[in-house]
Structures are given as structure tokens and as C-alpha cells.
Amino acid sequence: MFTDILINATPYENRIALMENGVLKEFYIDRPAQKGLIGNIYLGRVVRVLPGIDAAFIDIGLDRTGFLYVDEAVYSLSTCYRHLHPDQKKLFSVPAEFPHDLTIDKIVHEGQQILVQIAKEPIGSKGARLTCNVTLPCRNLVYMPLTDHIGISRKIEDETIRQEMRDRLEELRPPGAGFIMRTVAENTGSEELEADMAFLLQLWSDILSRSRRTHAPDRIYEDLDMILRTVRDFFNDNVNEVVTDNRDVFAQLGSYARNFIPHLEDKIRYYNGEVPLFERYGIESDINSALEKKVWLRSGGYIIIEPTEALTVIDVNTGRYVHAHDLAATIFRTNMEAAQEIAHQIRLRNIGGIIIIDFIDMEDEAEREALGQALEEAVRGDKSKINILKVSEFGLVQMTRKRTSESITQTMCEPCFYCGGNGLLKSRRTISHEIFRKISRDAPKIGGASVTIKVNPRVADMLLNEETHGIRHLENETGKHLTIVPVPEMHIKRYDIIWNE
Numbered sequence: 001m002f003t004d005i006l007i008n009a010t011p012y013e014n015r016i017a018l019m020e021n022g023v024l025k026e027f028y029i030d031r032p033a034q035k036g037l038i039g040n041i042y043l044g045r046v047v048r049v050l051p052g053i054d055a056a057f058i059d060i061g062l063d064r065t066g067f068l069y070v071d072e073a074v075y076s077l078s079t080c081y082r083h084l085h086p087d088q089k090k091l092f093s094v095p096a097e098f099p100h101d102l103t104i105d106k107i108v109h110e111g112q113q114i115l116v117q118i119a120k121e122p123i124g125s126k127g128a129r130l131t132c133n134v135t136l137p138c139r140n141l142v143y144m145p146l147t148d149h150i151g152i153s154r155k156i157e158d159e160t161i162r163q164e165m166r167d168r169l170e171e172l173r174p175p176g177a178g179f180i181m182r183t184v185a186e187n188t189g190s191e192e193l194e195a196d197m198a199f200l201l202q203l204w205s206d207i208l209s210r211s212r213r214t215h216a217p218d219r220i221y222e223d224l225d226m227i228l229r230t231v232r233d234f235f236n237d238n239v240n241e242v243v244t245d246n247r248d249v250f251a252q253l254g255s256y257a258r259n260f261i262p263h264l265e266d267k268i269r270y271y272n273g274e275v276p277l278f279e280r281y282g283i284e285s286d287i288n289s290a291l292e293k294k295v296w297l298r299s300g301g302y303i304i305i306e307p308t309e310a311l312t313v314i315d316v317n318t319g320r321y322v323h324a325h326d327l328a329a330t331i332f333r334t335n336m337e338a339a340q341e342i343a344h345q346i347r348l349r350n351i352g353g354i355i356i357i358d359f360i361d362m363e364d365e366a367e368r369e370a371l372g373q374a375l376e377e378a379v380r381g382d383k384s385k386i387n388i389l390k391v392s393e394f395g396l397v398q399m400t401r402k403r404t405s406e407s408i409t410q411t412m413c414e415p416c417f418y419c420g421g422n423g424l425l426k427s428r429r430t431i432s433h434e435i436f437r438k439i440s441r442d443a444p445k446i447g448g449a450s451v452t453i454k455v456n457p458r459v460a461d462m463l464l465n466e467e468t469h470g471i472r473h474l475e476n477e478t479g480k481h482l483t484i485v486p487v488p489e490m491h492i493k494r495y496d497i498i499w500n501e
Contacts, residue, residue, distance in 0.1 A: 002018045002019060002020055002026075002234055002238070002239055003019055003020055003021055003022075003239060003240050004018075004019040004022075004239065004240055004241055004242075004281075005017075005018055005019070005230065005234060005235060005239060005242045005243070006019065006242075006243050006244075006277060006278065006281060006283065007230075007242070007243065007244040007245070007246070007249060007253075008244075008246075008276075008277050008278050009227065009244060009245065009246035009248075009249045010246070012031065012032070013029060013030065013031040013032075014029070014030045014031075014226055014227055015027070015028070015029050015030075015278070016028045016029075016030075016226065016230050017281070017283045018230075019281070022281075023344075024286040024287075024348060025344070025347060025381075026347060026348060026350075027283075027286075027287060027348060027408060028226055029411055029412065030225070030226040030227075036226055036405065037062075037118045037121050037122070037128060038118055038119070038120070038121055038223070038404055038405060039117065039118065039135075039137070039223030039229075040117065040118050040219060040221065040222050040223055041115065041116070041117045041134060041207060041219070041220045041221040042060035042115075042116055042117075042118070042216075042217060042218065042219050042220060043113055043114075043115055043211050043214055043215070043216045043217065043218045044058035044059055044060040044061075044066065044113070044115075044116050044130070044216050044217050045058065045059045045111065045112070045113055045114070045216035045217055046058055046059075046108045046109065046110050046111060046112045046114060047059045047110065048065075048110065049104055049105050049108060049109060050104070051103055051104055051105045054069065054070040054103055054104045055067060055068060055069045055070060055104055056068045056073065056108050057127070058114065058116055058130055059216070059217045060116065060118075060128070060130070060216075060217045060219075061217035061218065061219065062122070062127070062128065063122075064122060064126075064127035064128075065127050066116065066118070066127050066128040066129070066130040067126070067127050067128070067129055067130060068104075068108075068114075068116060068130045068131070068132070069104075069129075070103060070104040070107065072119070072130065072131035072132055072133060073104060073107045073108055073114075073132055113215075113216045114132065114216075115132065115211055115220070116130040116131065116132055117130065117131050117132075117133075117134050118130060119404070120403065120404050120405070121404065121405045121406065123403070123405070123406050123410065124309075124410070132146075133146060133147070134146060134207075135180075136200050136203055136204060137182075137223075137232070137233075138196045138199060138200050138232075139182075139184065139185075139192075139196060139232055139260050139261070140181065140182055140184060140185035140188050140192060140193055140196045141179050141180065141181060141182065141185065141196045141197065141200065142179065142180040142182065143177070143178070143179055143197075143200035143201070143203075143204065144178030144179065144180065145177070145178065145204045147178035148176045148177075148178055149178040149179075149180075150166055150169050150170060150173070150178070150179060150180075150181075151179070151180035151181070152166055152169075152180070152181050153180070153181060153182050153183040153185075155183045156183060156186060161186065165181050165185070165186065166181075168181075168190065168193070169181050169193075172190060172193055172194055172197065173197065174197075174201070179197070181193075183236075184236045203221075207220050207221050227249060227252070227253075228252070228253075228256060231253060231256060231257075232260075235257075235261065235264060235267075236264075237264070239264075239267060240267070241267050241268070241269050242267060242268045242269065243269045243270075243271050244268075244269075244270060244271065244277075245270075245271045247270065250268065250270040253268050254268055286348075287408075290345070290348050290349050290408055291408070291412060291413060293305055295341060295345060296319070297334065297337045297338060297341055298337065299333060299334060299337055300319050300320035301316070301317060301318045301319040301320075301334040301337065301338065302317055302319045303315065303316050303317070303338050303341060303342060303345070304317070305345060305349070305351075307351070307407070307409060310353075310354065311353060311354035311355065311356060312346075312353065312354070312355045312356070313358070314342055314345075314355065314356070314357045314358065315358045316334065316335060316338040316342075316357070316358060316359045316360055317334075317360070318330055318331065318334050319334075328362070328363075328364070328367075331360045331361070331362055332362060332364075332367050332371075334360060335359045335360055335362065335371050335395075336370075336371060336374055338359065339359075339371060339374045339375040339378055340374070340378050342357060342375070342378075343375065343378030343379045343382070344378075346379075346382075346401060347379075347381075347382045347384075348408070349407050349408045350405065350406070350407045350408055351401060351407050352384070352401050352402060352403025352404070352407065353400065353401070353403045354398070354399075354400055355398075355399045355400065355401060356396065356397070356398055357375075357396065357397040357399070358395060358396055359371065359391065359395040359396070359397065360395055361394060361395040362391075362395060368390075368391040368393075368395075369390075369391070371391055372388070372390055372391045372397070375388060375397065375399075376388055382401070384401050384402045384404070385401070385402040386400065386401050386402070387399060387400045418491065418492060418493075425492060425493065426493055428458055428461075428462040428492075429462060429466070429467070431455075431459050431462075431493060431495065432459060432462050432463050432467045432470065433470070435453060435455070435463075435495055436470055436474055438497060439451060439453075439474060439478065439480075439482075439497060440474060440477060440478065442497075442499075443477075443478035443479075443480060446499045447499075447501070448480065448499050448500050448501050449480060449500070449501075450480055450481040450482070450483060451478075451480050451482050451483070451497060451498065451499055451500065452483045452485055452497075452498040452500060453482060453483065453484050453485065453495060453496070453497055453498075454485045454487050454490065454495060454498070455484065455485070455486065455487065455490065455494075456486070456487065456488075456490045456491065456492040456494070456495075457486040457488055458492060459492060459495065460484050460485070460486035461486075463484050464484055471484075
């Protein structure tokens with residue numbers, strides 16, 4: 001559980017750090033130009049139906065159309081009205097899902113207006129992932145207006161407590177209304193639960209009412225901003241304090257606490273120290289480290305984190321660590337330490353999708369089993385859904401982590417304008433030889449006594465020093481004098497060859 005929530009708020013961006021006993025566990029950043037969209041509800045228009053992939057593209061008013069897969073395309077707007085009209089005796093009699101034999105073209109059609117919610121933010125070149133299975137979160141409950149399901153937070157593991165909470169929810173909820181009771185609601189009184197239910201039921205009624213009055217594409221509902229959403233989801237009795245360096249945010253949090261969690265209001269603190277908040281708690285260095293590929297382990301080993309378009313690869317190395325007498329002990333200890341750090345890094349960096357971990361090979365099957373168990377235990381505190389396969393004989397682990405938003409690297413970084421995101425550049429020698437070949441090819445066809453070569457200063461240094469023999473050979477071969485001109489602002493891969501009369 002988090003022990004501290006730190007909020008650095010400015011007009012240009014808000015940053016939130018979730019700490020556990022002084023260690024940064026999760027980090028979120030919200031910028032006006034990159035505002036989070038998860039949870040927002042839109043009235044969209046179907047612009048394209050693709051039976052071949054059982055999906056449809058929905059215009060919701062963003063730069064890119066959203067993607068609606070058949071399993072998520074359960075309820076069209078007209079279906080919502082038919083089942084949820086106040087005159088109906090059973091307001092929430094919609095089945096949990098369509099029969100499996102229905103395809104996307106039998107559910108939606110081009111031009112249709114449809115109520116959708118963003119389940120996954122646009123990432124890279126992909127549009128938002130959409131769902132028609134709307135969920136509305138509140139402090140203690142999550143409302144699912146189109147299902148008849150009762151759920152209890154997975155973090156509550158005691159089956160007796162889970163059954164008690166389920167019985168309470170069944171007693172309080174309206175007939176057929178679907179709810180999930182959140183972890184924080186374990187010790188919440190019935191009056192608070194009933195207040196949350198009333199709020200969520202009214203909210204859904206307002207959403208439907210507004211969707212009737214507008215035309216697609218239009219945003220019908222916007223979830224709380226990141227600061228209030230974080231306080232709603234994570235601020236509980238286990239948190240020591242919520243600290244912010246912004247007076248307006250401090251007042252906003254105080255107002256929220258008085259309305260929803262008055263017993264926690266005194267844990268909200270305003271920070272006005274001379275040292276910036278995140279520097280005071282050592283968070284700035286942790287954030288910068290989370291952008292690096294190499295992460296050192298305390299033993300002297302290290303891990304390399306390489307994101308690709310399709311997956312993330314993590315490599316484990318012993319580095320400087322060598323056990324005094326036993327190679328197997330060195331490998332096992334490095335792997336076990338790496339498992340803890342990898343779990344921490346994928347959570348901090350918000351790495352999602354497929355993750356492949358290349359641990360150092362271990363021959364002992366019992367040690368491989370212990371490593372797998374250690375990794376599963378290490379990711380237990382992560383709120384994102386994670387699936388892990390067994391450690392293979394080659395030391396490989398395949399795992400998936402549910403991706404709902406961009407990673408910290410995708411949010412804070414952009415592709416290198418030199419390498420285009422490849423991570424590699426042509427070497428200076430390769431560029432030099434490329435110039436030689438081009439001049440050698442074109443010289444017989446072009447007149448003139450001299451050639452001027454404009455290049456980046458680093459390439460010029462290579463040509464004028466280590467490649468002088470190549471220059472002389474080319475001058476003898478072509479009969480032309482070569483002049484090298486360094487141009488500081490020129491891209492290292494670019495060059496201009498000017499043929500002089």
C-alpha cells in the first residue's frame with residue numbers, strides 16, 4: 001500500500017508520485033496538451049465496419065478514430081435506451097454479453113450513433129481502444145449500468161470478508177444494478193455506500209439524458225482530472241500524508257476530503273519549502289533513472305530494458321558481481337535481485353503489453369522454480385493485470401501486463417531526431433566511404449576541376465585525419481581536387497557534394 005502521495009502541480013503539467021516507505025513506486029504525469037482520456041464517455045459514429053477482424057472504427061471527435069472490438073461492442077445506444085428507459089420495470093435487464101455467434105457487422109453498421117467509453121488511451125499511431133461496457137467509478141464503488149454483476153476487489157483475498165461484502169452489496173443495490181466494491185470500501189458504512197450508489201445512478205441518468213440531446217461525435221462525460229482521480233483511488237487510512245506544493249490544489253483536495261473522506265482531511269499538507277518538493281524527496285533523480293536503459297542492481301549486476309514496437313525485452317547480467325567461490329550462487333543471487341528490480345521498473349515505467357525477460361541461465365530446476373515464484377510475488381502489488389509463464393530452460397520468462405496508457409518513456413521522450421528512434425547511427429567511417437563511392441561513380445559524367453564536400457564537423461574530422469588516404473586515392477582516381485567544409489548545423493548523416501566548374 002502507498003504511504004505517501006506527492007503532487008507537484010504547475011500550469012504546464014501536473015506530476016504525481018506514489019511512494020511506499022520512501023521508495024517511488026508509481027509516477028503519473030498530466031499535461032494540458034496530453035490530457036488523459038481513460039474513462040471518458042463519448043457519443044460516437046461508426047465510420048467503418050471490418051468483419052475480417054471483427055472490429056469497427058468509431059469517430060469520437062479525436063484526431064484518430066477509436067477501435068471497437070466485437071467483444072466490447074455489446075451495447076448500441078438504441079439498446080441502452082430500450083433496456084434502461086425509466087418506464088421499464090427492470091431498468092438493468094441487459095445480458096452481460098452477446099452470444100458468441102454474433103459478428104461485428106450484425107451488431108453495428110456504418111453511420112450508427114453509439115455510446116462508448118475509452119478503455120485504453122491512444123498509444124503511438126494507434127487510436128483509442130473503446131468499449132460499450134460502461135463503468136463509472138466512485139470512492140467506494142464502481143457502477144456497471146449494463147450488467148447484473150456483483151464484484152469484490154481482487155486485493156481483498158479473505159473469502160469470508162469477500163462474502164460479507166458481497167452480501168452487503170446485494171442487500172443495498174437496486175434490482176439488477178451491477179457494482180464492484182473497491183478495496184477502500186471494506187470498512188465503509190452502509191450510509192456511505194448508499195450515497196455512492198445514489199450518486200452513480202444519477203450520474204448514469206445524466207449521461208443518458210445528455211446523449212439523447214446531442215449528435216455524434218461528442219464527449220458526454222469526462223472523468224475526474226488526474227489529481228482528484230489519484231486521491232479518489234489511492235488515498236485511504238494507510239496513507240501517511242498527501243503533500244502538494246500548489247495552494248489551489250491544496251484547497252481543492254481539502255474540499256474533496258471534507259465531502260467524501262472527512263476523517264482523512266488532516267493528512268493533506270501544503271509544502272512551501274525552498275527546495276522543490278520532488279527534489280526534497282529525491283524523486284527527480286528516480287524519474288531520470290526510469291528513462292535510462294541500464295539499471296544497476298545493488299550486488300553489482302544490472303538489467304537492460306529495451307522497448308520495441310511490439311514488446312519490451314529485459315536482459316539480466318552479472319556485471320561487476322562475482323561470488324567468491326560459486327558461479328551458480330552468483331547467477332542465482334543476481335537473478336533473484338533482478339526479479340525484484342524488474343517488477344519495480346515495469347510498474348514505475350508503466351510498461352505494458354508483452355514483456356520478455358532473459359534471466360541468466362540456471363541449470364537447477366528448483367532454482368528456476370524459486371525464481372518464477374519470486375517474480376510472481378514481486379508483481380503482486382501491481383494494480384495492472386499480469387500473467388507470467390514459467391521460467392524456461394533457457395532462462396526466459398514471458399509475461400504480459402495490461403496496457404491502458406503510454407509508458408513513462410513514451411510520455412516524456414520522443415524519437416531521436418538524429419537516429420529516428422533506431423538507437424543507432426551510421427558510423428562516420430561508413431558515411432565517409434559512402435561519399436567516396438558517390439564521387440567515384442559521378443566523376444566521369446561531371447566536369448570541373450574540383451569538388452566541395454559539406455559535412456558535419458565530426459565526419460569532416462574523420463575525412464581529414466583517419467581517411468586522408470581515401471581522399472588522396474579518390475583525387476588520383478578522378479583527377480579532381482577535394483575540399484572538405486565542416487558545417488556545424490548539418491545532420492551527421494547528411495552531406496552535400498558540390499561539383500565546381
